[in-house]
Amino acid sequence: MYVLALPEDKVPYVNSVGEKYRIKQLLHQLPPHDNEVRYCNGLSEEERRELRLFSVTYHLHVRYCNGLSEEERRELRLFSAQRKRESLGRGSVKQLPLSLPHDMTCAQCSERLSGGDIVVSAARAGPSTCWHPACFTCCVCRELLVDLIYFWKDGALYCGRHHAESLKPRCAACDEIILADECTEAEGRAWHMKHFACFECDARLGGQRYIMRDGRPYCLHCFDSMFAEYCDTCGHAIGVDQG
Numbered sequence: 614m615y616v617l618a619l620p621e622d623k624v625p626y627v628n629s630v631g632e633k634y635r636i637k638q639l640l641h642q643l644p645p646h647d648n649e650v651r652y653c654n655g656l657s658e659e660e661r662r663e664l665r666l667f668s669v670t671y672h673l674h675v676r677y678c679n680g681l682s683e684e685e686r687r688e689l690r691l692f693s694a695q696r697k698r699e700s701l702g703r704g705s706v707k708q709l710p711l712s713l714p715h716d717m718t719c720a721q722c723s724e725r726l727s728g729g730d731i732v733v734s735a736a737r738a739g740p741s742t743c744w745h746p747a748c749f750t751c752c753v754c755r756e757l758l759v760d761l762i763y764f765w766k767d768g769a770l771y772c773g774r775h776h777a778e779s780l781k782p783r784c785a786a787c788d789e790i791i792l793a794d795e796c797t798e799a800e801g802r803a804w805h806m807k808h809f810a811c812f813e814c815d816a817r818l819g820g821q822r823y824i825m826r827d828g829r830p831y832c833l834h835c836f837d838s839m840f841a842e843y844c845d846t847c848g849h850a851i852g853v854d855q856g
């Protein structure tokens with residue numbers, strides 16, 4: 614009955630558009646690398662297989678961070694344990710009684726709920742807070758929370774990805790949470806110091822001059838050869854001298 618309240622293309626029938634959407638969202642909302650103990654451990658063999666296929670297809674494998682140091686693993690373990698303890702929950706689907714004792718509204722869209730409606734509730738939000746199934750979404754990306762897994766913070770629902778990002782920056786190169794004190798920031802994005810590198814040639818850019826394009830840093834050499842504009846009069850590249 615929960616699925617009947619969802620948009621058709623988001624209903625997770627096996628091998629359907631909705632199921633692919635679910636797996637894609639699962640990986641996006643609960644990045645396995647945000648947890649030292651992999652979320653994948655709780656999945657069935659079938660789900661794990663699909664996740665593997667999916668991540669190969671979509672090149673989601675992390676480009677850089679295959680191995681964390683002992684220290685980094687310890688920090689990640691603490692970070693993820695704290696988030697689970699303080700914020701993680703799983704919504705439950707229920708049907709409201711046919712006659713409601715008092716007016717109830719959806720916590721997301723504020724529309725009135727009627728007796729007999731199927732709603733989602735979340736233990737961390739308290740027993741009187743309910744959502745339409747289609748309104749049980751992350752406050753940042755507005756996507757449906759996959760498998761009703763949510764994080765609760767300051768009165769709002771988050772997916773795992775955006776909850777983590779509300780606490781720590783995420784590296785724009787490797788997609789992992791940056792636990793170190795130091796990181797490089799540019800144009801509202803963040804990078805591990807060691808991952809702030811030219812998007813084209815991978816040369817490290819810490820302490821170097823660089824140019825941002827579409828949110829990605831380039832060394833001057835690569836930028837020149839890829840994006841330089843040419844002078845109409847003499848035909849030479851117009852030198853890049855900034856960043």
Ligand SMILES: [Zn+2]
Nearest residue numbers: 719722745748
């Ligand atoms: Zn609603």
Ligand SMILES: [Zn+2]
Nearest residue numbers: 751754772775
């Ligand atoms: Zn989100």
Ligand SMILES: [Zn+2]
Nearest residue numbers: 784787805808
């Ligand atoms: Zn990184």
Ligand SMILES: [Zn+2]
Nearest residue numbers: 811814832835
């Ligand atoms: Zn380069």
Ligand SMILES: [Zn+2]
Nearest residue numbers: 844846847848
């Ligand atoms: Zn010229």
